Amino acid sequence: MNVLLLGSGGREHAIALALAKSPLLKELFLAPGNPGMASLGHAVALDAADHSAVVSFCKIMGVDLVVIGPEGPLVAGIVDDLAAAGIKAFGPSKAAARLEGSKGFSKDFCRRYNIPTAAYARFADAHAAKAYVREKGAPIVVKADGLAAGKGVVVAMSLADAEAAIDMMFAGGFGKAGEAIVVEEFLVGxxxxxxxxxxxxxxxxxxxxxxxxxxxxxxxxxxxxxxxxxxxxxxxxxxxxxxxxxxxxxxxxxxxxxxxxxxxxxxxxxxxxxxxxxxxxxxxxxxxxxxxxxxxxxxxxxxxxxxxxxxEERLPERPLRLSPQTALSVVLAAEGYPDAPLRGSEIRGLARAEAMPFISVTHAGTKREGLRIIADGGRVLNVTSLGADVAEARARAYAAIEAIDWPQGFYRRDIGWRALKRA
Structure with a gap:
C-alpha cells in the first residue's frame, strides 16, 4: 500500500516509525514530515489545508490510505473530501470531528448521551460568563470553544483569574476559537x-x-x-x-x-x-x-x-496486543516556551542518543540546515525509552537526554512522578 501521512510533529514521527514496520507498506509519503522522518519516507510539499491539492496528489501517486495526524484538517473535513474522491482516510468525518472541534458540542453531546463529565455552561458574551463564575466560585475551568492548539484551557484558581481568562478569550486571545466559551466545574482527581x-x-x-x-x-x-x-x-x-x-x-x-x-x-x-x-x-x-x-x-x-x-469497518474482535513494558517520553522544549520559544539554535548529539539501547528520538519542531539540525518550534524533541517499569524507563530516557548537546533547550526532570509516588 502507498500511504500519505499528514503532519510534521513528534506524533507524526512516532506514527511513521510504526507504519514503517508494516509488511503492507509499499511507499510512505510525508506531508510535510520533518528532518527526523527523512529516512522513513518521501517528504512532500503539501498543505493539509488545501484539500484539493491533497486529493490530486493521492490520485497521481496512487495513494491507498491517508493518515491524518493533527486535528485541524479533520475538523475542516478533509476525510469527507477524500472519501468523495474515492480515497480512504484514517480519521473521523467533519461531523464526527466536532467532538474535538467544539467544546460546546462535546459537552452537549455528553449531556444528551449520559456520559459522565463536569457540570458546565456555554457563553457567547463576557458579562453572562462572569456572572456564572461569580455564582459558582473558584476554582473553575474556562475553555475556548474551538481549536486552540492545546492551549485553550485556563484552570482558574480564583475568581479574578477566571474573569481575566474570560476577558482574554473574548478579546481574541485565542482568535476565533474563543468567540464562544465553556465554563465548567473543576474536577478533583x-x-x-x-x-x-x-x-x-x-x-x-x-x-x-x-x-x-x-x-x-x-x-x-x-x-x-x-x-x-x-x-x-x-x-x-x-x-x-x-x-x-x-x-x-x-x-x-x-x-x-x-x-x-x-x-x-x-x-x-x-x-x-x-x-x-x-x-x-x-x-x-x-x-x-x-x-x-x-x-x-x-x-x-x-x-x-x-x-x-x-x-473498512472490520476491527478484530480480540483485544489488541501490547507490550507489558513501560514507555516514557520526555519533551525537550526551546527556551521561552510556551510564550515565545527561541528558534534557530543548533542541536548536537542526536546520533549519540539514538544509538543508546531502548531509546528513540522523535522530532517535533526541527529543521535541517545543511548537516545541522536546528530548533524551529516550541516543543522540539521527544526522547522516548522502554523499561520494565516507570523507574527504569525514566532512568534510560534521562541518560539519553544527557547525550544531547542543546544548551538552549529545557525539559522537566520529573516525568512519571505520580507513578513513582504510588510505587
Whole structure:
C-alpha cells in the first residue's frame, strides 16, 4: 500500500516509525514530515489545508490510505473530501470531528448521551460568563470553544483569574476559537489519557497514558501541549479501563452513529479519575501528542492493518496486543516556551542518543540546515525509552537526554512522578 501521512510533529514521527514496520507498506509519503522522518519516507510539499491539492496528489501517486495526524484538517473535513474522491482516510468525518472541534458540542453531546463529565455552561458574551463564575466560585475551568492548539484551557484558581481568562478569550486571545466559551466545574482527581480504535460501530481499547501538561516541575506554570508522558498508567487498571469503555467510549460511538456521524479513527478521551470513577475532561479525535510517542512503541500489532480495519469497518474482535513494558517520553522544549520559544539554535548529539539501547528520538519542531539540525518550534524533541517499569524507563530516557548537546533547550526532570509516588 502507498500511504500519505499528514503532519510534521513528534506524533507524526512516532506514527511513521510504526507504519514503517508494516509488511503492507509499499511507499510512505510525508506531508510535510520533518528532518527526523527523512529516512522513513518521501517528504512532500503539501498543505493539509488545501484539500484539493491533497486529493490530486493521492490520485497521481496512487495513494491507498491517508493518515491524518493533527486535528485541524479533520475538523475542516478533509476525510469527507477524500472519501468523495474515492480515497480512504484514517480519521473521523467533519461531523464526527466536532467532538474535538467544539467544546460546546462535546459537552452537549455528553449531556444528551449520559456520559459522565463536569457540570458546565456555554457563553457567547463576557458579562453572562462572569456572572456564572461569580455564582459558582473558584476554582473553575474556562475553555475556548474551538481549536486552540492545546492551549485553550485556563484552570482558574480564583475568581479574578477566571474573569481575566474570560476577558482574554473574548478579546481574541485565542482568535476565533474563543468567540464562544465553556465554563465548567473543576474536577478533583488524577488525569489520564485513554485511547480506543473505532470503526464506526465497534471500539477496541488501545492503551492508557498519563501526560504532563504544565511547563514546570511539580505541575507548576502554564499549560502546554504536553511536556512528557508515560504508558501505561496504573490508575487505568483493567477495571477502570473497562469502565471507560463502557461509560464513555461505547455511548460515544452509539451517540455519534445515532446522529448520523459514525466515528472512525482513534478516539482519545482525556479523563479525570476521581472517587466515583472516570469523568470526561475532553475528547480528541486523533492520536495525542506526546501520548502517541509512548503508546505506539508498546503496540505489538501492525498499525497500518489496524488503521485500514477502522476505515473498512472490520476491527478484530480480540483485544489488541501490547507490550507489558513501560514507555516514557520526555519533551525537550526551546527556551521561552510556551510564550515565545527561541528558534534557530543548533542541536548536537542526536546520533549519540539514538544509538543508546531502548531509546528513540522523535522530532517535533526541527529543521535541517545543511548537516545541522536546528530548533524551529516550541516543543522540539521527544526522547522516548522502554523499561520494565516507570523507574527504569525514566532512568534510560534521562541518560539519553544527557547525550544531547542543546544548551538552549529545557525539559522537566520529573516525568512519571505520580507513578513513582504510588510505587
Amino acid at each position: 488524577e488525569e489520564a489519557s485513554f485511547f480506543a480504535l473505532c470503526d464506526g460501530s465497534r471500539a477496541l481499547a488501545l492503551a492508557s497514558a498519563q501526560d504532563h501538561k504544565r511547563v514546570g516541575e511539580g505541575e507548576t506554570g502554564q499549560n502546554t501541549g504536553g511536556m512528557g508522558a508515560y504508558s501505561p498508567t496504573s490508575i487505568m487498571d483493567a477495571a477502570m479501563s473497562e469502565r471507560a469503555m463502557r461509560e464513555i467510549v461505547a455511548p460515544t460511538l452509539e451517540g455519534m452513529a445515532e446522529m448520523g456521524a459514525p466515528f472512525k479513527g482513534v478516539l482519545f478521551a482525556g479523563l479525570m479519575i476521581g472517587e466515583k470513577g472516570p469523568k470526561l475532561i475532553e475528547f480528541n479525535v486523533r492520536f495525542g501528542d506526546p501520548e502517541t510517542q509512548v503508546i505506539l512503541p508498546r503496540l505489538e500489532e501492525d498499525l497500518l492493518a489496524l488503521m485500514l480495519a477502522c476505515v
